[in-house]
Amino acid sequence: MSRKKFIESLRRQSTDLENHVIDEYLSGYIDRRQLLRHGSVFGMASVLGGIIGAGAAGSRAYADGKPGGTVRVAITTPAGAIDPILVADSAGGTMLQQTGEYLIIDDPDLKLRPVLATGWKPNVNADIWTFSIRKNVKFQNGQPMTADDVVATFERLSDPKNASNALSVFQGVLSKGGTRKVDDYTVAFHLDAPNGNFPYYVSSDNYNAIILPADYAGDFQKNFMATGPFKLDKYTTNVGASFVRNPDYWGPQALPDRVEFTFYTDQQSQILAMQGRQVDVIAQFSVVGGQALLNNPSVNVISLRSSSTSQIHMRCDMGPFQDKRVRRALALTLDRVGLIKGLFHGTADLGNDSPFAPVFPSTNSSVPQRHQDLAQAKELLQAAGVSPGTSVNLTTEQFLEIPELAVIMQNAAQSVGVTINLKLESQSAYYGNSTFGQSDWLDSQMGITDYAHRGVPNILLAAPLMSNGTWNAAHFKNKDYDSLVGQYVKALDLQSQRDISGKIEALLLDESPVIYPYFYDFLTATVPNLKGVQPNASSLLFLDRASFT
Amino acid sequence: MKPTVFLAKRLALCAVTLWILSVIVFLGGQLLPGNVGRAILGPLASAQAVATINHQLGVDRPVLIQYLSWIGHIFEGNLGQSYALQVPVSSLLGPALVNSLKLGGEAFCLVVPISLLGGIWAALRVGKFSDKVITLVGLSVSVMPEFISSIILILIFGIWLKWLPIAATWPEGASAFTQIYYLILPSIPLTLVLFGYIARMARAGMIEALESDYARTATLKGLPGHIVVWRHVMRNAMMPTITVIAAQLGYMIGGLVVVETLFRYQGIGTLIFNAARAKDFPVLEAGVLVIGAVYTIAMLIADFLVTFLNPRLRAQGGE
Numbered sequence: 013m014s015r016k017k018f019i020e021s022l023r024r025q026s027t028d029l030e031n032h033v034i035d036e037y038l039s040g041y042i043d044r045r046q047l048l049r050h051g052s053v054f055g056m057a058s059v060l061g062g063i064i065g066a067g068a069a070g071s072r073a074y075a076d077g078k079p080g081g082t083v084r085v086a087i088t089t090p091a092g093a094i095d096p097i098l099v100a101d102s103a104g105g106t107m108l109q110q111t112g113e114y115l116i117i118d119d120p121d122l123k124l125r126p127v128l129a130t131g132w133k134p135n136v137n138a139d140i141w142t143f144s145i146r147k148n149v150k151f152q153n154g155q156p157m158t159a160d161d162v163v164a165t166f167e168r169l170s171d172p173k174n175a176s177n178a179l180s181v182f183q184g185v186l187s188k189g190g191t192r193k194v195d196d197y198t199v200a201f202h203l204d205a206p207n208g209n210f211p212y213y214v215s216s217d218n219y220n221a222i223i224l225p226a227d228y229a230g231d232f233q234k235n236f237m238a239t240g241p242f243k244l245d246k247y248t249t250n251v252g253a254s255f256v257r258n259p260d261y262w263g264p265q266a267l268p269d270r271v272e273f274t275f276y277t278d279q280q281s282q283i284l285a286m287q288g289r290q291v292d293v294i295a296q297f298s299v300v301g302g303q304a305l306l307n308n309p310s311v312n313v314i315s316l317r318s319s320s321t322s323q324i325h326m327r328c329d330m331g332p333f334q335d336k337r338v339r340r341a342l343a344l345t346l347d348r349v350g351l352i353k354g355l356f357h358g359t360a361d362l363g364n365d366s367p368f369a370p371v372f373p374s375t376n377s378s379v380p381q382r383h384q385d386l387a388q389a390k391e392l393l394q395a396a397g398v399s400p401g402t403s404v405n406l407t408t409e410q411f412l413e414i415p416e417l418a419v420i421m422q423n424a425a426q427s428v429g430v431t432i433n434l435k436l437e438s439q440s441a442y443y444g445n446s447t448f449g450q451s452d453w454l455d456s457q458m459g460i461t462d463y464a465h466r467g468v469p470n471i472l473l474a475a476p477l478m479s480n481g482t483w484n485a486a487h488f489k490n491k492d493y494d495s496l497v498g499q500y501v502k503a504l505d506l507q508s509q510r511d512i513s514g515k516i517e518a519l520l521l522d523e524s525p526v527i528y529p530y531f532y533d534f535l536t537a538t539v540p541n542l543k544g545v546q547p548n549a550s551s552l553l554f555l556d557r558a559s560f561t
Numbered sequence: 562m563k564p565t566v567f568l569a570k571r572l573a574l575c576a577v578t579l580w581i582l583s584v585i586v587f588l589g590g591q592l593l594p595g596n597v598g599r600a601i602l603g604p605l606a607s608a609q610a611v612a613t614i615n616h617q618l619g620v621d622r623p624v625l626i627q628y629l630s631w632i633g634h635i636f637e638g639n640l641g642q643s644y645a646l647q648v649p650v651s652s653l654l655g656p657a658l659v660n661s662l663k664l665g666g667e668a669f670c671l672v673v674p675i676s677l678l679g680g681i682w683a684a685l686r687v688g689k690f691s692d693k694v695i696t697l698v699g700l701s702v703s704v705m706p707e708f709i710s711s712i713i714l715i716l717i718f719g720i721w722l723k724w725l726p727i728a729a730t731w732p733e734g735a736s737a738f739t740q741i742y743y744l745i746l747p748s749i750p751l752t753l754v755l756f757g758y759i760a761r762m763a764r765a766g767m768i769e770a771l772e773s774d775y776a777r778t779a780t781l782k783g784l785p786g787h788i789v790v791w792r793h794v795m796r797n798a799m800m801p802t803i804t805v806i807a808a809q810l811g812y813m814i815g816g817l818v819v820v821e822t823l824f825r826y827q828g829i830g831t832l833i834f835n836a837a838r839a840k841d842f843p844v845l846e847a848g849v850l851v852i853g854a855v856y857t858i859a860m861l862i863a864d865f866l867v868t869f870l871n872p873r874l875r876a877q878g879g880e
């Protein structure tokens with residue numbers, strides 16, 4: 013069959029939406045990578061494989077190494093119990109995912125890869141998404157996994173009575189009662205509102221969403237019972253965990269015989285352990301304090317682009333920041349290229365004062381990049397009537413590179429005559445109760461807050477910036493912005509998303525309620541003779557294809 | 562006063578001390594910023610989820626009710642359940658206390674003889690070269706923070722020379738000797754920190770005792786030097802040192818957060834530190850009480866030793 017005829021036959025099998033994605037690719041609007049990534053949102057893996065002549069689902073297509081061996085991993089001590097409903101930290105998420113599996117995995121290139129779901133499709137309005145569930149999958153107790161288990165998992169996570177950590181993710185997207193069984197292997201998600209990126213919400217991006225048995229009794233920490241390629245050998249609170257190969261796994265057998273996680277309370281001892289060859293992998297490290305691992309020939313660093321950032325908010329409803337020219341002026345004082353070099357040894361992308369990180373395909377790169385311009389900053393301050401010596405208060409948290417960034421921001425502002433009074437707090441003091449009036453994060457005049465990676469910008473566009481956003485520390489209220497975000501969330505095709513993101517980016521550059529100076533890479537270290545370790549920026553660590561050479 | 566009455570009186574005082582400690586820790590915990598549910602679910606969780614978990618844990622009840630319920634369970638021997646880790650507190654505290662006692666014990670066995678010998682040696686050679694070396698080295702190493710000395714030791718003995726393991730956690734089922742071997746490296750920074758202090762106390766006590774009338778009398782009546790030192794001087798010289806050593810036991814058992822962190826050792830110090838950060842009150846309170854108990858017992862033993870060594874106190878029944 014000729015390529016043309018083949019595409020025609022694919023078109024006949026595809027929905028309107030899928031045909032639109034095929035058109036975008038054929039007309040050159042999106043390239044091959046973007047086609048794979050965006051097509052994956054609509055569950056088009058099998059269709060796309062035919063067009064581009066490559067398996068769309070096989071981003072982890074490693075040449076398999078030898079089976080056997082024990083992979084030793086250093087990881088930060090999980091903050092709490094390994095409970096899929098409650099876990100809120102990255103190390104806890106990594107633990108869940110060693111034996112647990114998601115419907116979909118959001119791969120490092122932000123492409124969705126089917127795991128326990130084999131396919132998914134939206135309806136025309138994108139407010140009902142129907143998922144086909146993989147057959148012949150068994151939980152580690154031998155019980156088969158069906159649609160009932162998937163429905164129970166998402167009903168549990170979206171139930172307000174359960175103190176579920178996924179509630180904030182599902183807010184306004186999926187409510188209890190919205191996940192419905194169609195047949196034994198089909199589940200339909202009836203959403204609160206149309207959402208063009210919904211598959212990300214049930215993917216590994218939402219690390220609470222591992223599929224558990226319908227009769228799950230809340231005792232995950234005892235047995236880690238799920239469907240994955242490894243099963244629990246031993247878990248000791250605050251000490252570590254070990255896993256062995258699951259011989260009944262539905263997919264390819266894991267290569268390592270065993271993986272051992274050792275918990276560390278700080279990064280320095282993890283680095284010393286790697287230098288002393290007591291571990292083979294450091295699941296995640298930051299450049300601050302982790303310089304010894306960079307440019308070290310005996311360490312292999314895996315660097316993944318991400319949307320992780322530190323947001324510098326300025327309160328739009330009080331003091332000099334009520335005038336957007338003052339906010340813009342401060343944003344213009346930062347030397348972002350220098351920041352990336354100094355704080356991250358170059359392992360970060362430039363931020364352009366919007367949540368649209370360069371890593372997102374929907375980011376509109378035609379919007380001009382903001383660079384340091386002290387002359388313009390001074391002009392803006394003068395025009396706004398801000399006299400030299402004006403002082404503002406910046407409150408922030410002691411976390412990763414943030415204290416250094418705060419001092420750099422202070423010096424940069426000083427260069428245009430604005431004095432920043434710094435207040436550094438512990439994380440718990442900074443976040444407080446995380447509600448307006450009871451949180452330095454949400455109440456401070458100016459602050460810096462860490463935001464972890466997300467596969468799509470949706471939640472970063474909404475909670476920290478929309479008028480009713482629960483994390484809106486900048487107290488930014490703009491109807492045009494709210495409406496644009498509403499349109500963006502509904503948009504299904506990449507072209508529409510990019511058109512809207514261009515408008516959002518321009519609006520945020522003009523208003524500048526929050527400075528996004530950079531988006532830093534997710535870093536993992538391994539010993540050089542270990543291949544096949546695959547981290548992703550959502551703090552997942554896949555070890556099933558890992559092998560020593 | 563009879564020894565039994567003395568002991569009963571001291572034990573009653575210990576119980577009162579521990580009760581006051583429990584009240585202080587409980588109230589202090591309430592002053593920590595943030596709330597329990599928020600600490601468990603993280604800053605970005607929904608307020609509804611936080612309220613739900615706070616209710617499930619009972620931390621939304623009045624403080625007095627929470628305290629009474631907690632202290633009631635303590636009297637029943639139930640230390641409660643960790644909020645954050647969802648396991649019984651005793652399952653965390655027991656192994657951590659044993660680990661801390663092992664590390665503290667090994668460090669104690671290293672630091673006490675070395676410091677006493679150093680202090681006595683220096684006192685017997687006041688003003689001479691060896692006295693100056695011991696005093697100077699003791700002072701210098703005791704001002705070096707553990708996180709500096711630990712890293713230097715790890716780099717030298719763990720990574721370059723590869724003589725000693727860099728993590729203090731031994732493999733499962735390791736023999737007592739292996740455990741001692743794993744604890745050598747983390748014991749050294751503690752020895753360094755305490756050596757200067759204890760040696761200086763021993764030196765000062767010795768010098769004072771050596772210059773005393775009874776020491777001069779003993780020498781003048783023709784007793785050999787070692788008998789004078791051992792029988793007459795040491796007894797009196799060691800009393801302040803024993804009190805100082807006992808006062809350091811609380812630190813050696815519960816205050817080793819830095820060393821435990823750097824050597825990846827699950828001791829009670831780290832457990833309490835993490836519990837305070839996570840607002841995990843059941844673990845925090847039980848942990849502090851246990852350290853308080855160890856401390857008061859150590860002081861009790863020190864009092865007994867001092868009474869035993871000092872005939873005047875013995876005659877007064879330790880008063």
